[in-house]
Amino acid sequence: MTAEIDPRIGQDRVGLFLTRGQIEHAGKTAVYAQMLTDNSRNTICYGSSEKFGVLGNPLNPDQKRRAIQGLWGADAFDLVFLEDIGATDNLTDWADYVFQAIGESGKAEPTDLYAGSINDARWYEAHFASLNGAPSYRRGLFDVWENPESGKRIHILDREKHIRISSSDVRSMIERRDPAWRDHVPAKLWAFYEWEYPGHLRTAIPLDGGPEDWPDLDACPAGTKGIRVVDMDGTKEVLILRADGKWRPRTAAESGKSLGD
Numbered sequence: 001m002t003a004e005i006d007p008r009i010g011q012d013r014v015g016l017f018l019t020r021g022q023i024e025h026a027g028k029t030a031v032y033a034q035m036l037t038d039n040s041r042n043t044i045c046y047g048s049s050e051k052f053g054v055l056g057n058p059l060n061p062d063q064k065r066r067a068i069q070g071l072w073g074a075d076a077f078d079l080v081f082l083e084d085i086g087a088t089d090n091l092t093d094w095a096d097y098v099f100q101a102i103g104e105s106g107k108a109e110p111t112d113l114y115a116g117s118i119n120d121a122r123w124y125e126a127h128f129a130s131l132n133g134a135p136s137y138r139r140g141l142f143d144v145w146e147n148p149e150s151g152k153r154i155h156i157l158d159r160e161k162h163i164r165i166s167s168s169d170v171r172s173m174i175e176r177r178d179p180a181w182r183d184h185v186p187a188k189l190w191a192f193y194e195w196e197y198p199g200h201l202r203t204a205i206p207l208d209g210g211p212e213d214w215p216d217l218d219a220c221p222a223g224t225k226g227i228r229v230v231d232m233d234g235t236k237e238v239l240i241l242r243a244d245g246k247w248r249p250r251t252a253a254e255s256g257k258s259l260g261d
Helices: 026-038 061-072 093-104 118-127 167-175 179-184 187-196
Strands: 014-019 041-046 078-081 112-115 137-139 142-146 153-157 225-229 236-241 247-249
Touching: 014 026, 026 112, 026 153, 041 061, 041 093, 061 078, 061 187, 093 118, 112 118, 118 153, 167 179, 179 187
Parallel strands: 014 041, 014 112, 041 078, 112 153
Antiparallel strands: 137 142, 142 153, 225 236, 236 247
């Protein structure tokens, strides 16, 4: 049974946040939480969605969708997946494309933009508010610029007052298998990223003893790289845990995609 919401709670504001969404980390949770308490509807637009399984863009659109919905709930955000449009001749070309994609997907037109820096938000001034001059006011961790004519707003998270961590920092830690990445990622997503992050982008795990001692698919996802010493002179071999549960040597083609061992 769906709980009824008091009609006096809520408003017609619609929030918008743009991200590549590769890793949900603590720096973003402040933005999402503010959006959910400010607006009745919120949209997340994911850029570069055509790129995945490569350095800088490890996750595909479905993995991003499962991460955000698992963290905040299936109905918390409307999701729109965008592709790169290349170089443009006009400052507003990208924002125009974003608004067109939102409209074509049937989502409500945003009234409030949320961003992590003024530089990130500059592309959207024509659709929301001018960022010239001092902010109109401050709310919590956010400086807010408001368009006096349209009432639309841009909310900028003050990173000096919040956690200084970037998606690239967290991705680097995950790829190096540095357990400190969990300090910056919501605990609900630890197991998800451990299993969903592409194995070929992560450093190899040591394979000690014989094959009977190596981890299986219950311990590691398919695609995990392993490394073992094969000669007295220290020569090493990289193997990959295949979908059939067998460890087999990495091919030359796979070596070309390796982060490094």
